[in-house]
Amino acid sequence: MSNPxxxxxxxxxxxxxxxxxxxxxxxxGIAIAKAGLxxxxxxxxxxxxxxxxxxxx
Amino acid sequence: xxxxxxxxxxxxxDGVISAYAIGGAVGATFYTEPAATYDVDxxxxxxxxxxxxxxxxxxxxxxxxxxxxxxxxxxxxxxGWPVQFLTPSDALEQEAIEEAVETSAxxxxxxxxxxxHLAAIALRTGRSKDYLRILAFLEQGALDSRMLQGILxxxxxxxxxxxxxxxxxxxxxxxx
Numbered sequence: 356m357s358n359p360x361x362x363x364x365x366x367x368x369x370x371x372x373x374x375x376x377x378x379x380x381x382x383x384g385i386a387i388a389k390a391g392l393x394x395x396x397x398x399x400x401x402x403x404x405x406x407x408x409x410x411x412x
Numbered sequence: 413x414x415x416x417x418x419x420x421x422x423x424x425x426d427g428v429i430s431a432y433a434i435g436g437a438v439g440a441t442f443y444t445e446p447a448a449t450y451d452v453d454x455x456x457x458x459x460x461x462x463x464x465x466x467x468x469x470x471x472x473x474x475x476x477x478x479x480x481x482x483x484x485x486x487x488x489x490x491x492g493w494p495v496q497f498l499t500p501s502d503a504l505e506q507e508a509i510e511e512a513v514e515t516s517a518x519x520x521x522x523x524x525x526x527x528x529h530l531a532a533i534a535l536r537t538g539r540s541k542d543y544l545r546i547l548a549f550l551e552q553g554a555l556d557s558r559m560l561q562g563i564l565x566x567x568x569x570x571x572x573x574x575x576x577x578x579x580x581x582x583x584x585x586x587x588x
Contacts, residue, residue: 359551366554377446380449
């Protein structure tokens with residue numbers, strides 16, 4: 356399916372369905388922000404996690 | 413989002429606001445494909461006491477504060493959605509509230525700005541993302557050209573529309 360076709364299909368959804376998609380997009384954005392992926396780094400481990408992590412050489 | 417609509421309707425029923433219309437990305441989503449957004453823009457007409465000249469959003473913050481909704485900067489968090497309340501800054505936004513479209517989502521009724529008003533506001537605001545919104549409306553055939561033309565004329569945006577059309581639609585003399 357081409358991009359214009361996909362956009363048309365999404366635009367034709369009911370407002371209720373579109374709102375559900377908005378909520379999923381928002382939740383995904385929040386989850387990504389919490390994980391620190393937007394900075395291009397993995398989340399910093401807590402001091403507790405650091406103490407448990409195995410050492411790699 | 414349903415809870416946001418219900419809270420807005422309750423605010424109107426309780427006389428905190430006299431009218432409202434959802435604009436921004438959520439409003440645009442009514443007409444186009446859903447676009448990720450962090451917040452909900454709600455334009456409100458306030459039920460001001462007679463003789464009061466200054467418009468204040470304080471009654472909204474007080475009302476929602478009593479209902480235990482938290483604030484974050486300019487946002488009030490309603491059931492997980494940061495909601496920004498905006499008073500109309502000019503006649504275009506006031507008209508957009510008055511002529512909003514009644515609809516419902518998830519079993520709750522609500523009011524969304526017309527596609528033509530959203531396009532006119534986007535044109536006036538004039539950021540790249542606003543122009544993309546207008547193009548999305550056009551792609552979906554969401555705009556009534558006669559209605560849009562009337563709004564553009566009433567609010568002095570005809571020349572700006574012609575410039576937009578020339579630049580983005582390749583049209584030399586496009587009315588709407």
